[in-house]
Amino acid sequence: MKGMKLYLIGTGILLILYLAAEYYKPKPTDWRPSYLKEDKIPFGLxxxxxxxxxxxxxxxxxxxxxxxxxxxxxxxxxxxxxxxxxxxxxxxxxxxxxxxxxxxxxxxxxxxxxxxxxxxxxxxxxxxxxxxxxxxxxxxxxxxxxxxxxxxxxxxxxxxxxxxxxxxxxxxxxxxxxxxxxxxxxxxxxxxxxxxxxxxxxxxxxxxxxxxxxxxxxxxxxxxxxxxxxxxxxxxxxxxxxxxxxESLLRVLFKHDQLRWAYYLSMISLVIFVLFEMKRRQRIIPIIPQLRNSSVDFVRVVGKVYYQQRDNSDIASKKISYLLEFIRGTYRLKTNAIDEELMAALVSKSGGNESDIRHLFATIEEVSKPGRVTDYQLITLNKLIEKFYKEAQ
Missing domain, CATH: 3.40.50 (Rossmann fold)
Incomplete structure (x- = not known):
């Protein structure tokens, strides 16, 4: 830090000496054609x-x-x-x-x-x-x-x-x-x-x-x-x-030679200072690993449990319950009975394809019957439900 202080003091003294020399030196005639009414230079107005x-x-x-x-x-x-x-x-x-x-x-x-x-x-x-x-x-x-x-x-x-x-x-x-x-x-x-x-x-x-x-x-x-x-x-x-x-501040600076060179010296000094300060003055901060998202692992574990038990009827029942809850909450329709009135109202409010909705409820009725639900029936039900979610308004 002592060396840096000496460097800054020396730079400041040199800058002051340069500005003093520029200020007191004879000003050369400015022959620029400005054509400005307030300019007293030769080609002012x-x-x-x-x-x-x-x-x-x-x-x-x-x-x-x-x-x-x-x-x-x-x-x-x-x-x-x-x-x-x-x-x-x-x-x-x-x-x-x-x-x-x-x-x-x-x-x-x-x-x-x-x-x-x-x-x-x-x-x-x-x-x-x-x-x-x-x-x-x-x-x-x-x-x-x-x-x-x-x-x-x-x-x-x-x-x-x-x-x-x-x-x-x-x-x-x-x-x-x-x-x-x-x-x-x-x-x-x-x-x-x-x-x-x-x-x-x-x-x-x-x-x-x-x-x-x-x-x-x-x-x-x-x-x-x-x-x-x-x-x-x-x-x-x-x-x-x-x-x-x-008008801008830089435009005023660049208009006068003394201010322009003072600006250049300040920028050069700042660059030199940054280059000297690029050295590290502390130990490297260790990288802390990001916390792992355990939600994905939990979903995978639950999925494996269902897959191992092969209880297609339970999975189908839950997906049907979630679907009916979605219909009740979104479209304010009663789902106590799946009939023509419900399907007609759902087609009107959701904007979905009528044939797809009828196919969906026919599949729900089929898997809701007593007996074992096959893999094919479960996959078909899942596809129809996901398609309804995408097309529903």
Whole structure:
């Protein structure tokens, strides 16, 4: 036990030292594209959330962790915008139909994502491609098409923020709002009734990293200016955080490096402790044999006694008595006299075969006569009684 205590104390000290070193070491920049409104990392949306509220102060922001279908189904939405900024979009046929109803009612939808999903890709006839060139430090310059918002100098971003474009666009349905310097479309609009759908293949242009620069803030403001001033903005979090109620303790642990490694070290220490404790610390407990069931032996002894005495008449009498008692207790029938009335009532109540019941009572009458009961008669009686028990209801 002394060695185990030293082991546990040493493990605890090492764990504390490791956690202290992890806590005080410089935190590296987190470049994960989370697209969450509360994240201040480069590719979070903290700045967009604050700036949107300052640009449209009268707009009420409504966060939604539900799929599009559940958010819009059976809800009368008027003067509302729907904003989706995510790495990948998960929209099926039901979601799309609700979006179309939503837009035809005069509302607008703004989607910024790298991957619009197979259903929207087929429905809108859109394909996203990239012009990213790792040999270049700057992205391909981009700009708007409309002269009223088009900048004199195109926008140029680093880290490939504006390098994605639509390699296929159905221009008969879509209105082109933006292009890159090579002429590829990178911002489109689809009109649905009184509303519209705006699709931007570069969600990072709305991130903290882009908005903290003058060019990024100007581009994002002009892109979002296509959305009209609305009473409500539905901010989608289903495509970034997942469905509501999908949080768990382990998900929080794995989100932070320090907590994740602390969890791993705890599990490894627990496994090592279990391996050390696998040694037996007491004598083997002897196996106590299970008590024998003597009821079976008793039945066998009684059976042997009857078999040796060969008193078939006594056995037949007892089986007939048990049968009549069963009929009286189960069907409430009088068995004083075995006649046609009893057999008819028994057939009706038990649901048994009439011929089998008549055969049974005929055999009872035969073995009840004075004289010796043969083995054949006893076996026949037993079979008929057992058959009646099985068929009786």
């Amino acid at each position: 903290f700045v967009l959330n604050k700036e949107y509220q300052s640009i449209f102060p009268e707009t009420r922001i409504e966060m939604s962790r539900l799929p599009v279908y559940n958010t819009l189904k059976d809800k009368e939405r008027k003067n509302t915008n729907y904003l989706i900024v995510a790495g990948a979009l998960h929209v099926d046929e039901l979601d799309y139909k609700e979006l179309v109803k939503f837009m035809k009612a005069g509302n607008h939808v703004f989607i910024a994502t790298f991957d619009i999903g197979s259903y929207l890709k087929d429905t809108l006839k859109l394909d996203i491609n990239s012009s990213l060139n790792y040999g270049k430090k700057k992205s391909v310059p981009i700009n708007f098409v409309n002269p009223s918002v088009k900048a004199k100098q195109p926008y140029v971003f680093d880290k490939g923020l504006g390098d994605l474009y639509f390699s296929k666009v159905d221009t008969s349905r879509a209105t082109v709002l933006g292009r890159n310097e090579e002429g590829a479309v990178n911002f489109v609009k689809y009109t649905f009734g009184e509303g519209a759908l705006y699709v931007l293949p570069n969600p990072q242009l709305l991130s903290n990293y882009a908005l903290l620069s003058a060019e990024g803030a100007a581009y994002a403001a002009k892109a979002l200016s296509y959305l009209p001033v609305a009473e409500t903005l539905i901010w989608d979090e289903n495509n970034t955080k997942g469905n509501l109620g999908n």
